[in-house]
Amino acid sequence: MKVEAKPHYETQTKPKSGADLLVDALIQEEVKTIFGYPGGAVLPIYDALYRSGDAFHHVLARHEQGSIHAAEGYARVTGKPGVVIATSGPGATNLITGIADAMMDSLPVVVFTGQVARGVIGTDAFQEADVMGITTPITKHNYQVQSLSDLPRIVKEAFHIASTGRPGPVVVDIPKDISTEVDDNPPSVEFSLPGYQPNLKPNPLQIKKLTDAMAQAKKPVLLAGAGIHHGKASEELKAFAEQHSLPVVHTLHGLGTFPGSHSLSFGMAGMHGTYAANMALYECDLLINIGSRFDDRLTGKLEHFAPKATVAHIDVDPAEIGKNVPTQIPIVSDSKAALEALLKNAAAAPSTEEWYKKLDNYREEYPLWYNKPETDMVPQWLMEKVHSYTGGDAIVTTDVGQHQMWAAQYYKLEKPNRWVTSGGLGTMGFGFPAAIGAQLAAPDEKVVAVVGDGGFQMTLQELSLLQEMKLPVKVIIVNNQALGMVRQWQESFYEKRYSESILSTQPDFVKLAESYNVRGMRIESQQDLEEKLPEALSNDEPVVVDCRVLQQENVYPMIAPGKGIHEMIGVKP
Amino acid sequence: MRRIVTATVQNRSGVLNRVTGLLAKRQFNIESISVGRTEAEGISKMTFVVDVEDERKLEQLTKQLNKQIDVLKVSDITDKAIVASELALIRVVSNAQIRNEIQGIIEPFRASIIDISKDSLTVQVTGKHEKIEALIDLLRPYGIKELARTGLTAFLRGQQPQVAEMKNYSILK
Numbered sequence A: 001m002k003v004e005a006k007p008h009y010e011t012q013t014k015p016k017s018g019a020d021l022l023v024d025a026l027i028q029e030e031v032k033t034i035f036g037y038p039g040g041a042v043l044p045i046y047d048a049l050y051r052s053g054d055a056f057h058h059v060l061a062r063h064e065q066g067s068i069h070a071a072e073g074y075a076r077v078t079g080k081p082g083v084v085i086a087t088s089g090p091g092a093t094n095l096i097t098g099i100a101d102a103m104m105d106s107l108p109v110v111v112f113t114g115q116v117a118r119g120v121i122g123t124d125a126f127q128e129a130d131v132m133g134i135t136t137p138i139t140k141h142n143y144q145v146q147s148l149s150d151l152p153r154i155v156k157e158a159f160h161i162a163s164t165g166r167p168g169p170v171v172v173d174i175p176k177d178i179s180t181e182v183d184d185n186p187p188s189v190e191f192s193l194p195g196y197q198p199n200l201k202p203n204p205l206q207i208k209k210l211t212d213a214m215a216q217a218k219k220p221v222l223l224a225g226a227g228i229h230h231g232k233a234s235e236e237l238k239a240f241a242e243q244h245s246l247p248v249v250h251t252l253h254g255l256g257t258f259p260g261s262h263s264l265s266f267g268m269a270g271m272h273g274t275y276a277a278n279m280a281l282y283e284c285d286l287l288i289n290i291g292s293r294f295d296d297r298l299t300g301k302l303e304h305f306a307p308k309a310t311v312a313h314i315d316v317d318p319a320e321i322g323k324n325v326p327t328q329i330p331i332v333s334d335s336k337a338a339l340e341a342l343l344k345n346a347a348a349a350p351s352t353e354e355w356y357k358k359l360d361n362y363r364e365e366y367p368l369w370y371n372k373p374e375t376d377m378v379p380q381w382l383m384e385k386v387h388s389y390t391g392g393d394a395i396v397t398t399d400v401g402q403h404q405m406w407a408a409q410y411y412k413l414e415k416p417n418r419w420v421t422s423g424g425l426g427t428m429g430f431g432f433p434a435a436i437g438a439q440l441a442a443p444d445e446k447v448v449a450v451v452g453d454g455g456f457q458m459t460l461q462e463l464s465l466l467q468e469m470k471l472p473v474k475v476i477i478v479n480n481q482a483l484g485m486v487r488q489w490q491e492s493f494y495e496k497r498y499s500e501s502i503l504s505t506q507p508d509f510v511k512l513a514e515s516y517n518v519r520g521m522r523i524e525s526q527q528d529l530e531e532k533l534p535e536a537l538s539n540d541e542p543v544v545v546d547c548r549v550l551q552q553e554n555v556y557p558m559i560a561p562g563k564g565i566h567e568m569i570g571v572k573p
Numbered sequence B: 001m002r003r004i005v006t007a008t009v010q011n012r013s014g015v016l017n018r019v020t021g022l023l024a025k026r027q028f029n030i031e032s033i034s035v036g037r038t039e040a041e042g043i044s045k046m047t048f049v050v051d052v053e054d055e056r057k058l059e060q061l062t063k064q065l066n067k068q069i070d071v072l073k074v075s076d077i078t079d080k081a082i083v084a085s086e087l088a089l090i091r092v093v094s095n096a097q098i099r100n101e102i103q104g105i106i107e108p109f110r111a112s113i114i115d116i117s118k119d120s121l122t123v124q125v126t127g128k129h130e131k132i133e134a135l136i137d138l139l140r141p142y143g144i145k146e147l148a149r150t151g152l153t154a155f156l157r158g159q160q161p162q163v164a165e166m167k168n169y170s171i172l173k
């Protein structure tokens, strides 16, 4: 909420408190938006924010988990660090899921947590939590500020570490007495991080190895991962794929790095990927992985993953190379620099015509499929409609579950940085707050949050923000009145024992939205949808659409757990 | 495979926790860790003795360590010419009569008696793992009242032999 009478912020020359130094440092980092929640240990910081006038746009999510997922959405869309502030103890622990999520999905997020005063750390003081201990395994790096003179340098390092190399979350824990302490001499912000020198340029010898392998390959395939987003290398990827007519398959997070409608795109690979994409990985003789970490949801059983292929892996994080899949051609590099080098060193184009024909045939023979009933809605059809009513050009965020997979399958993306989903941690409750962050990052874009009726209920309190900040987020609840993905596994692998997966009691989502002063609507049939949804999606108002879909739909095709990538089930009706 | 891996780290708060937490989280089997300052201000050295399944696991271990911001350098020195030492303090039941006997046992190990009481004495021994094991075995019949051991600490010898000779100098093979 805006308070009119705030003084305009001036960079003071008077002695500054730690909180003032933090504000200065955030201005230095060109932070515009802060996702946060106040509390005792950050009162001095919130006071400094207040005194900073309109230097920042502060977003008061209604739960710290909402703050950090919004910051993740913001980071995913802009590529810049999302900034989060929370108080000590419960404020900090409420962030944990989001920090772990950002770590798994390599999102640049800088988190400031309040801490009890230095003198009482370790005494189980009121609202004390061991934030360093708790966040060490789920951060790229973390700091506890021990002395005021370190603060500006630490903030600078935190932003640098979060946003360079392989991005990730950095936590800065600030004891309250540091925030209030005053320093007369402006401390230095010089930093050196001798242990952190990400290698961004590829080794020419390794590039040569890869171009040589390409010249030999009869069945090459490009696997496009999130590293293409991070490296802003979509154009180079397209040029490279076209230069050699290389078939492209995607990871979940790689969606949008290459135009989904391109003739060389064979769609998403992995557990719920397309048959063609998975067979491309199974049969290829050269696999060029750019910026994917060979997650198990992608590879299926490792011994059947790309068994005949020479594997080349381009990754800015050397620790990912060879971690899961033995790799013959390791290339430690930023995706853009590697692709540029490959474009320049183009070897004789391999002959891929037959290979392409084979994959094209798989694509024709085994397309994604579903049965469309007469009047009722199925989620796959719903996703196709959302795609067509938004011209395939929305920023799509999703929660976790069946709807996430259907969105990935049926909302074909053409452009990068428009796909915001929780892949690594698979965090229910992510999708809706992430959409708020995405909308703040891209105010003029259409943002659609595709959520399940289960996951939406984990973070729906952020509906407050839609009215408060006039954010035209379109929330599509794919309402199957179940924890659909769990129900599907129970149906397939637990003989239909639906243990705690049917949500027979639900709120009235329309009234719920209305109680937050957001328009709510219910759509119960195909006809209903065709009549109401185009208008609801096209205007500049937020809306919550409760879409009633058939409960029994399952996500297909599928690689069952423990199976190989070539053993998909449900590939045909 | 038993390997000796050293890490040079910036001596910042949390670095030990980060490194050991990482090893635990990724299920590496640590036999011992020793940590201490080095000749350079603000720089510490950690020495790990690890038991890893294969080369790939070992590569992961060094890469994951290297990835940490405060870790400056990681080396697997197992196959290099190194000096490596552990320390053990062993309190053994004894009296005036058998003190000399024990003295005789420990002498070839270049161990020393550093504390004596009415009914016990404390032996300090440094050196290779196997040497310390051997001494402990010899002292056990007298009754070991207390035993404390450090992890291994190690670094490269001033002069490295030609590659072909290296294996001979390895202490773990």
Ligand SMILES: Cc1ncc(C[n+]2csc(CCOP(=O)(O)OP(=O)(O)O)c2C)c(N)n1
Binding pocket: A399, A400, A401, A402, A403, A404, A426, A427, A428, A429, A451, A452, A453, A454, A455, A456, A478, A480, A482, A483, A484, A485, A486
């Ligand atoms: C925080 C959290 N808790 C539990 C799970 C396990 N889980 C994965 S999908 C799923 C069901 C999601 O149901 P819903 O949000 O209704 O989406 P649907 O699958 O029906 O599309 C559950 C419980 C999870 N991913 N995250």
